[in-house]
Structures are given as structure tokens and as C-alpha cells.
Amino acid sequence: MPKFEYAPAPESTSVVDLETSYGLFINGEFVDGHGESFKSISPSSEEVLAEVSEATDADVDAAVKAARTAYTRVWSRMSGADRGKYLYRIARILQERAREFAVLESLDNGKPIKESRDVDIPLAAAHFFYNAGWADKLEYASLGANPRPHGVVGQVIPWNFPLLMLSWKIAPALATGNTVVLKPAETTPLTALLFAEVCQQADLPPGVVNIVTGAGATGQAIVDHPGIDKLAFTGSTGVGKMIARSIAGTRKKATLELGGKAANIVFDDAPIDQAVEGIVNGIFFNQGHVCCAGSRLLVQESVADEVTRRLKRRIGTLRVGDPLDKNTDIGAINSRAQLDRIIALTEAGESEGAERWDNGCELPSSGFWFRPTVFTGVTQTHRIAQEEIFGPVLSVLTFRTPQEAVAKANNTPYGLSAGIWTEKGSRILWMADQLKAGVVWANTFNKFDPTSPFGGYKESGYGREGGRHGLEPYVRTGA
């Protein structure tokens, strides 16, 4: 037993006031859906949090019509400055209700409260603030001549950063004058529904934001709806490909932010202690449920043993458990299905010959949990080096030269992000130039900012979100 035991420090849930069931948010009001309702559970306890409506084709149609009416009559006629005012208002309300959002996000998603409190919610508010500032300056954002909205945007977001992904989608869409029909993931719909309340609180004109809950069929209904002008999707590469096929030959535009298998590359002259922190943050942040996670550690052979030893010691101090405890570092896996996928891929890793290690920590008896795990002796052909695990599982590979590091890093169908750890500035620049990844971090990892564009190469998708670049997919330009 350690000398310094941390007593439980749970964040109170009293700040969250959950309804037993939720309808759909269409035209500024909560309405009953026509589909069957489904349950959203807490992945850390498997308790039911609320019942949520599944939107049918007819419900999606109503949402798109509401969005079209709001676009034509109100939002597209409003000045950029006035749109900005609404976005600022939403941003401020998100800050004011930050604790409520953080607790609900941790309940519904399973992520540790310190991450929802310090990362997800503040960043979500920051995206609204940032895009609010652009709303009346689009002419000067170098987007092209006469930038103007597409119309109605359909948006489908994942379960890993529910409110943050919502803000990445909704904030630039509204700033540029589009109206929105958004579907949150079926396992994490609750903060999106709370966001609907924020839209009401901000007096956002009805129909500008519509939120329809449901699973794949609801998403498909949005994709296929003829009234949608543009789609924005974040999620798996498999679903991204289906969307691309569905809209082929139509006038619909799309941005896709898909999977990743990022290389986190550590050279022998790296600041080793900080690199270890970066490796931990790269793969264990948000239980590894991060599309840009540093899931492949490429470490220079001369320091491989040293880095691995320090990494394992550090992973031994990670605290896995109750997402609402302020000292928890790693929370629950989001769903049974995701846990099953992680288990299947780690079993494949073992059977294909990689050496498995985990920190041996105790896990709670109910809920979905997975210990932070490291595979050493991994080769490029192992499935755990190729497939996105989307869990707290790191694959360690080695290299000898910078050229070999680049070749291995790029030897993947994905290209979302990469990390470089070295004290040599020239090497950082050379590597960043060679790596086929949309985001390259140097001596850090998993750092996000609304001013910085984010997006992928190859099967990690197309289009950029965030920054000035993130406005481009939401406008038409030219005559």
C-alpha cells in the first residue's frame, strides 16, 4: 500500500439535472421522435442515465425543413456581426455552465472529470469564441471572393469528445451563416441535448440548430436527405467511406475527419522525461479514444530500453477508475462494443507475437474498463501496428535512422497526426516536411487550439477544421 493514498475526491453530480427522457430538438423546441427510444448509459457503472428518442426519416426531414426555413428567413439575412453576437452568447453560457457540462460529459462518456473540466468544455467554449470573431470578417479571411454559406449543413459526430466535436462543427457553420442539423453519437447524446437548452437560453432563432439523436440509420437519413447542402462527419474511416459513396454524384460537399494510427517518434537526443509524458498523454489521454492518438511509439533503438523502462514506471502511477474522481487519470471505455474491439485487437497482438504488458491496476467491478497496455516487439505487419485500436493500447516499434522513422511512420493508410521528440530543431523541420500527416507535433502531443487547423491525409479524411482553414469548407466563393 502506498504511503500517500489519495482519498476519494468525487465531483458532485448535483449540478446536473437530468430528465428521464429526451425528445429531439427541432425548430427551437424539444419534440417527441417517431422512432423507438434508446437508453444512454454511464459506461463506468452501466446505469441508465436517460432515455433518448431515435429520429426517423420523417423526423430528420422535419429537422432539415426547419433548418431550411431558418436559413432562408432569418440566418442568411442576418449580418455577420449579429450572428457573432449569438455565438459569443453561446460561448459565455458554456463557460457559465462549464461544471454542469463537465460532469454530464464524464457521466455519459466515461472520461475523467479532470479532462472534461480542463480540456473538453473550455476548448468547446473557445471554439465558439474564436468563430464568433470571424462572423463579421469573412470577407477578410482570404477564403476567396464573396464568401457565402452553403445553406443547410448535416453534421454527424463521434462519442469520444461529444461536446467538443459539436463545437468544432456548429461554431464555424453558424459563423459562416449556415444552419445545422446535427446528430450526436448514440452512446453520448446528453451534452448535445444540454447544448440544445443553451441554444434556447441564448435565444438563438428557432431552426438554426437542430439536434436529432439516433444511431446509424438516423445518420444515413441525414446523409441521404436531398435538402442537405453540405456534410461534415467525424468518425470511423469505414463510415466515412460509406458517406463518400452515398454522396458521390450529388451536389453535396463534405468534410471527413476519420481514423488515425499516429506515430510518436522519439529520437535519442529527446528530452526523455518529457517524451515519456508525451507518450503517456499521446495514447492514454481520453482512454486512447482519440483519432489522432499516438498509438504507435517509434523509438530510436539506442534509447529504446531506457524509454520503455521509464514509460512502464510512469504508467504504473496512472490512476484508473471513477471518471468523476478528480484524481482519476484514465476513465471508462465508452461502450461494451468498443471494449470488445479493444480486447479482440490486443488478443491478436499477443497471438501475432508481440509482447504484452499492462500496469496490473485494479479495475472496478461494473462498467467497461481496460488497463493501460503496452506492446513491445511490434512489427509493421502486426495488426496492432496497422489497425486503429481506439483504446489505451500502445504499440512500440524501433528505428535506427531518421529515414527509417519516416518510412515506418508513413507506412499506414492513415495520416492524421504525428509527434517528433528531439532537441534538434533542424531535424524537427525535416521530419515535419516528410511526414504524411495533417498535424505534426514537436516535443508535445495532443495539443489543440481553435486557431490551429486540424485534419488528415489519405484515409484519415479530407477538409480542415479549426483556424481560418476551418471556415473554408462552410462557404461558397466566386460569382
Added chain:
Amino acid sequence: MSTPTDTAVGASVDATARARDLLGVSRLTNQALTTWLHGLPGVDQVGCEARAASLGTRSIKTTSKQWAIDTAISMIDLTTLEGADTPGRVRGLAAKALVPDPSDLSTPRPAAVCVYGDMVTTAKQALGPDSGVKVAAVATAFPSGRASMAVKLADTRDAVKAGADEIDMVIDRGAFLAGDYLTVFNQIAEVKKACGDARLKVIMETGELVTYDNVRRASWLSMLAGGDFIKTSTGKVQPAATLPVTLIMLEAVRDWRDLTGDQVGVKPAGGIKTSKDAIKFLVTVSEVAGDDWLDNRWFRFGASSLLNDLLLQRQRLTTGAYSGASYIADDSPSTAY
């Protein structure tokens, strides 16, 4: 790793011979030391500060807070280092160390009182032989260290002869910053010899070293030369003990023990004033160096006002209500509460 007695570890070890062995050289030169120290992995400033900040967000409640407060009290080197110090003031400090809180005699005693060399006799007498509270003396022309080696050694021997259990020396920051590592090494090694059985704390004055790379190198150099403790600051220079600097030093003692098997202590000093701050340091000790350092043999706080805030928090945990400065007995009461 820890030894049963409280005298210095390896007092008889020849630091130069051990350094030659560790560095793999036949003669210890400045070149050899430079190559070795500059071969240590660099410290990324942003990453180091981010790690310290994240350790600072740990939420320490109820029973763990109780444990942390008592442990922090037991780790304090209760310090007075003023030109205006008098025997009366030092006796008052010693009395405070013996009975930190007259309203609760279960309160643990601090580890030591820390005074200038001429006050050692007074402090020893006031504390008596069996209190368990040590006397630490600053020496080697504290705080600047700007004196000849003969003076520094005489300063040290004087304090040891007067009965100091621990010596807090300052390194020659000028020599360190000029890259003259061998001079710094030799001075520490000679002072260490002059300490005899007294444990040696090596003050690096990290506020003057400025970069984390320098802090790491100075830490390793101090340990190599035989320091029993590495200490951040004199308290006379800002910034003094910051959490990131202490984090770097805790990594250094952890890695030093991995390399040599010898354990070295860490003492942040100056600027740690509140219980909340002290608890952040204990969290960092626990998560970076580990349990073996969570003991006043291996970790100290150099502080004067910290004790009163810890006592205030301790009273609050006991009684459930905040008291105030009127309930914290002190010879130089603070009006800060």
C-alpha cells in the same frame, strides 16, 4: 536503501575516486565533467512545466490531507536567516519546533531548525539532546558564496564544531555558469569532508541558474561530489523553490539511485507558504520519486511561515472550523490570516 543512523551516508567515500569510476576516466578533469553533464538528456521547458501543473491539480481530501499535513510539518526545516537574528529569536524558534501547537500536543515536530553558524550553540541548547529536532546551519559564506575556500571551510568546521547536525552550503554559481564544473565539484567535495558526520545539503540557487537544463546538471554535479541533499535556494533570491524545479531535482535523485544505489534527499526552500503548496510538493515527491522519499530523512521544506499555515489547516481538520492567527502561537506573529 536507507540506513538506520541519521549520520551522513558515505562520509568516508572519496568523491573524486567515485566520480572517476562513474565517468569512466582515469583523471577527473573539467572536460570529463562537461562531457558527462552535457550528455544528460535535456529538459523541455514547456513539457516540464505542464507536468508540474498537472501534478498540482491533484485533489487531496480528508484522511489523505491529514496525513499530508502532518508529514509536511515533520519535513520542515524551520528557518530564520536574518542579520537581525538574536539568541532570543532563535530560542523562540526552537521552542516552536519543540511544541508547534500548544493547543494540540499531538502535532508532530519539524525536522530541524535552520540558522546561521553563530546561532548553532544557542539552538542546540534550546532544543536539548533528545528532542529529535536537528540543527542545520548555513555555511560557506551563505548566501552569496563569495569568499575564499579557506573561509568557506572554516565557516563549515565552525558550525560542525558547535554541534550542527546538518550543513547547508551554497555552490559557486559564478563558476557553474562559467562552465567551471571542476571547481564546483571540488568545493562541494571539500566541504563534504569538513562536515564529518553532519549531512550536507547543497544549495544550487536555482533562481540564478535560470534554465532547467542547468538545474539538472547542477543536481547531478552536487550528487556526484557527495551532497546528501540537493536544495533549491537560499531564500534570498527570486524565484526560489518552484514546483517544476523541484520536479527536475526529484527526477535527478530518482535516476541517481537507479545508477548508483545511493539515495539523496531533496529540499525546496523559499516561497512555499501555504499548506496547499506544500501538498502539491508531496504529491510530486510521491508520483515522481516515490514513497522512499516521503520521509523527513529524504525530503525537507525550507520555510518559516509555512508551519503556521499547516497548523491552521490542521486545527481546521481537527475542529471542523477555521480558527485564525490568534490561535497560532508564535513569537513573531503574522497578521496574514
